[in-house]
Amino acid sequence: MTPKIHHHGATTGVTGSCHELRYPAPDAQNATGYHSLLIDCGLFQGDEAGDDGARANQLQIGFDIAPIQALIITHVHIDHVGRLPYLLAAGYQGPIFTSPASAELLPLVLEDALKVGFTRDQRLIEQVLAVLRSRIIALPFGQWHRLDGQGGVVPLASAGEPPGSAPLIRLQRAGHILGSAYVEIDVPIDVPHKRQRIVFSGDLGAPDTPLLPVPRPPERADILVLESTYGDRCHEDRGTRVERLRTVIEHALADGGTVLIPAFSIGRTQELLYELEGLFHAHGEGGAQARPHWQRLQVVLDSPLAADFTKGYRRLRQVWDDEAQDRLQQGRHPLAFEQLVTVDHHADHMHMVNYLAHSRQPAVVIAASGMCAGGRVVNYLKAMLGDPRHDILFVGYQARGTPGRDIQRYGPRGGYVMLDGERYDIRAQIHTIGGYSAHADQRDLIQFATGIPTAPAEIRLVHGDEDAKAVLAGKLRDVLKRTEVVVPRSLSSCS
Structure with missing residues (x-):
């Protein structure tokens, strides 16, 4: 044999x-x-x-x-x-x-x-x-x-x-x-x-x-x-994808909207937080390219599981690569920066959905699941897909038959998606940045x-x-x- x-x-x-x-x-x-x-x-x-x-x-x-x-x-x-x-x-x-x-x-x-x-x-x-x-x-x-x-x-x-x-x-x-x-x-x-x-x-x-x-x-x-x-x-290079992320965020800042990122709880979430910390370091108060309106922006991590994994990543910082170690040596906190808000309880989650959907508070929300097949991201989608002030940003693969694939495919055409058996028209801006994939x-x-x-x-x-x-x-x-x-x-x- x-x-x-x-x-x-x-x-x-x-x-x-x-x-x-x-x-x-x-x-x-x-x-x-x-x-x-x-x-x-x-x-x-x-x-x-x-x-x-x-x-x-x-x-x-x-x-x-x-x-x-x-x-x-x-x-x-x-x-x-x-x-x-x-x-x-x-x-x-x-x-x-x-x-x-x-x-x-x-x-x-x-x-x-x-x-x-x-x-x-x-x-x-x-x-x-x-x-x-x-x-x-x-x-x-x-x-x-x-x-x-x-x-x-x-x-x-x-x-x-x-x-x-x-x-x-x-x-x-x-x-x-x-x-x-x-x-x-x-x-x-x-x-x-x-x-x-x-x-x-x-x-x-x-x-x-x-x-x-x-x-x-x-x-x-x-x-x-x-x-x-x-x-x-082939993916975009890192410089290009960071610039595209910044551009999408600038749209949210201009319109008082939310950038909603359906993300996998482990890996993609922590990489996004790392890149967002870099943008805040550059554009926030005291940054080399300070932009005053960035100081209004909140980053919301609305996934208890992702928050637990982020804590695990911080505990395991000894295995981070050299670039991340350099940030730590500078006194920076790549996964726990000042603008980051974590939402734990379901009641707080529903309050955050309602607040961001109806206020003009610019925010970046990272919520699971990554393919929009369940989890807290679905409540955000229901509340925000019909409003052009908001942006849905896909940074990971969307499998056939998932709501994420449908939004990614039909959203740019002004289509719709079925969520929990109901139809939701898509008027939000839909973006995909392939370079943020954790896959080769x-x-x-x-x-x-x-x-x-x-x-x-x-x-x-x-x-x-x-x-x-x-x-x-x-x-x-x-x-x-x-x-x-x-x-x-x-x-x-x-x-």
């Missing part, structure tokens, strides 16, 4: 990432003849689906979990971890490997997922989280670990240590959100003394993502499973793949719309002539 990859998600779009790597089982008593590792177990959104019938409203695990020896989490975005409670409910009892920062953030994400998808019973939630915490094993970046066959791992003492017959796992920085990793897995094959190296990219970050170091390509990959979210386009763009993905010293024998493209995968596949085939580029299409696709 050679290793096989089964994709349980992220083949029909960008959500539901879940990949199973099957490899020969040394135990002759194993009926299947193989063991497996599961890489991510994410939630579906919009119209996307998995090979076990899973979709946004059907999340139970339908694939066999018996062979799974370990779950490896690349990062804590909900489309990579949101089905983990269902995996536990299905009977999975193995370890959960992830980076140290993700190990701290993962319980926050899943507590929210449990409240939304399972129960509001805090006692029951705490019981589940206690089980979760007991299974999490944090692996430092850059260190090979060998599965010990008893639900744990053993660090390799040296690069030359014989790997034996067990899989080896190593996490490397992916630069997508705090703690994000790509995964290197070294597994045996049915050829004496031969092993195969499979790399799962997770989500790769753009080189100039605030707060995070640049991801570096792996030293080897026989098979590369590569995300392709922005495989068909086409150029970055190609550089990651071509930066591997020996080209992979195979690249499998996942986590992208069909057009994005098709365009990226063509580009990769042009530059990697001897590499087979595969685009899994069927829900049951495997290598």
Whole structure:
């Protein structure tokens, strides 16, 4: 048997990432003849689906979990971890490997997922989280670990240590959100003394993502499973996107309106706060390019989960990149500046929606969810979409079938969107700044793949719309002539 990859998600779009790597089982008593590792177990959104019938409203695990020896989490975005409670409910009892920062953030994400998808019973939630915490094993970046066959791992003492017959796992920085990793897995094959190296990219970050170091390509990959979210386009450079953000804010200042940014609670929110702090530093009172009207502007973070993650980012400031460290040395507070207001309770949220919708107080509001499929952002949209004073700014990917995609597509034409079964006409200004995506763009993905010293024998493209995968596949085939580029299409696709 050679290793096989089964994709349980992220083949029909960008959500539901879940990949199973099957490899020969040394135990002759194993009926299947193989063991497996599961890489991510994410939630579906919009119209996307998995090979076990899973979709946004059907999340139970339908694939066999018996062979799974370990779950490896690349990062804590909900489309990579949101089905983990269902995996536990299905009977999975193995370890959960992830980076140290993700190990701290993962319980926050899943507590929210449990409240939304399972129960509001805090006692029951705490019981589940206690089980979760007991299974999490944090692996430092850059260190090979060998599965010990008893639900744990053993660090390799040296690069030359014989790997034996067990899989080896190593996490490397992916630069997508705090703690994000790509995964290197070294597994045996049915050829004496031969092993195969499979790399799962997770989500790769753009080189100039605030707060995070640049991801570096792996030293080897026989098979590369590569995300392709922005495989068909290139982002704006950082200077351009900051200027576009400033321009949208200036419109709000001139009209006394709100810039509403639907944002993912972790990653995108903190990057936006970082960039907004930079704008206030330049244009606020005492700034090098001070603009008096900027002193009227409020930044509202209306998402308890995002606020919790922002606190987590601040606690983990020791892993920020050099630029962010420089700001700290200057006495600045990139994620906790003076103009920032945090809204916690629901009553305060509804008051803020009403106040900003009817006053002329200029504001930037960051609220979840990032694809407008639920959460507090929906109340802002209902109150503001019909008023041209307001601006809706998309800074992240909008999946097919989500309200965010409909607003992004039909809003510039004066169209409408359905929210909670009601029609809302769109008169607000609609903007998209692609450069704020925490995902690598086409150029970055190609550089990651071509930066591997020996080209992979195979690249499998996942986590992208069909057009994005098709365009990226063509580009990769042009530059990697001897590499087979595969685009899994069927829900049951495997290598």
